[in-house]
């Protein structure tokens with residue numbers, strides 16, 4: 001299959017779009033007519049510009065309102081097509097894409113439409129060109145691929161073929177089985193798009209909410225399986241109309257697009273066991289078994305305060321780096337790295353962002369293979385000098401310029417704590433009962449959310465949960481979890497369009513996207529809270545009203561509610577499963593820790609999020625008042 005992308009997916013001028021498309025290593029491009037109309041040059045100029053970038057124009061589109069027209073419109077529509085063929089000749093493009101007629105004028109009937117296409121096929125053939133027919137999901141008479149195929153079949157012309165657009169087919173929930181009986185040489189073009197599940201008219205859904213395969217909820221993989229069943233090996237092009245993409249950076253959206261196609265074809269190969277010629281060899285999705293470490297970039301000023309916070313939470317200094325100003329803090333299976341070195345990545349990260357998480361280390365089954373997969377997916381690998389005898393932990397660039405390291409047992413990278421660090425003997429009492437990293441929550445710009453969703457889901461063997469809408473006093477926050485099946489890795493992506501939510505304020509404070517909070521797990525939250533209070537850790541106060549309501553909404557006894565109230569613990573229940581959450585007060589910059597106890601509970605306490613956000617907002621506002 002030859003992969004391509006439509007210019008309509010990206011922001012910018014035609015020149016900016018095609019440069020971004022070439023930079024993302026595509027070879028083919030669909031030219032949207034509007035991008036040519038607004039181009040300041042002849043079609044021949046556009047052709048030269050595009051060919052110089054090593055790109056081929058695979059189709060010119062859309063040609064609208066063609067089939068089934070009564071006279072006199074019918075003659076006019078053929079004259080208009082001839083004009084488009086002239087433009088295509090100059091462009092060096094041989095395929096015109098025609099969308100099904102949406103005007104009120106066409107006469108129905110498959111036979112009439114087929115006759116129109118036969119005649120257009122004749123005209124195209126005379127000029128060495130071809131035409132391909134797409135059923136728009138809101139087409140007046142033709143809105144089902146089975147009907148557009150019937151038109152093409154009856155047109156019975158070698159220069160007339162079919163376009164299958166996954167959005168129009170999957171949005172209507174059309175049965176996919178008929179795809180398998182279409183001869184592959186009659187499918188001139190396949191357009192790929194996914195979309196979130198929404199209930200709205202097809203046109204608005206298609207024009208504003210499409211997204212790249214894997215970013216939405218449509219069964220794109222089933223579509224690909226049906227297409228594979230035909231033996232199709234032709235043009236596979238992304239066609240995404242999305243308001244966020246049009247507002248984003250053309251370069252990064254184009255890379256996301258290519259990443260989504262590679263991941264989708266890899267999934268197809270996994271499901272069918274078939275070789276896919278255009279797809280490079282790629283190791284399977286990385287099996288991840290949790291967070292091995294969280295690295296904070298600190299400076300000398302910030303380090304002392306942060307160490308006190310960690311001590312208060314029951315962490316103990318376990319090691320000092322052999323060559324850098326870096327310390328390792330441990331509690332249970334949780335490893336925290338404090339990097340105060342004056343050189344290297346963490347230092348520059350700290351200069352830009354202040355005290356913050358500069359890297360996450362994930363436990364995977366095969367770290368080198370994970371980076372190989374990442375490179376195939378056009379992720380950016382990262383290298384920096386390592387000291388003599390120290391471990392070289394493979395990494396890629398992650399959210400907000402942070403790093404994602406991969407640690408495995410297979411190649412011995414899990415020995416890093418012994419190899420890179422001098423152990424510290426300490427007789428400080430160990431622990432507040434924290435055992436594991438439960439989840440890591442990352443805040444990002446709204447426009448970036450689909451990028452990072454795809455980044456994680458294409459690289460790792462993880463699932464995404466449905467997007468949750470959380471109410472913050474300053475606006476709405478979208479929240480989506482990415483999890484391994486066993487829950488050993490849980491990442492939360494948060495984004496908001498309002499500037500006044502805590503999530504957005506965090507982005508401003510941090511000068512970028514990053515980890516806003518880390519949830520640590522305990523098996524006894526009451527004991528942990530007692531321990532923290534004893535250590536002088538300040539917890540987020542929760543309003544009385546919350547507990548009054550809890551008593552009404554659950555069957556907890558007055559004593560149980562009182563216990564939660566006195567410890568500022570939030571509570572949720574799903575059937576017999578229970579969840580307990582408590583928060584540290586927000587630190588400078590907006591970062592905070594959460595402590596959770598799960599009793600068979602799978603979620604994240606979404607019902608409690610507005611309460612927590614309101615409490616945090618109240619504190620931030622009070623602290624922001626001068627003189628308080």
Ligand SMILES: O=C(O)c1ccc(O)c(O)c1
Pocket residue numbers: 061062099134136165191206207239
């Ligand atoms: O929204 C549209 O009009 C439109 C145009 C061309 C396409 O290929 C398509 O799928 C939709």
Ligand SMILES: [Mg+2]
Pocket residue numbers: 134165191239
């Ligand atoms: Mg289309």
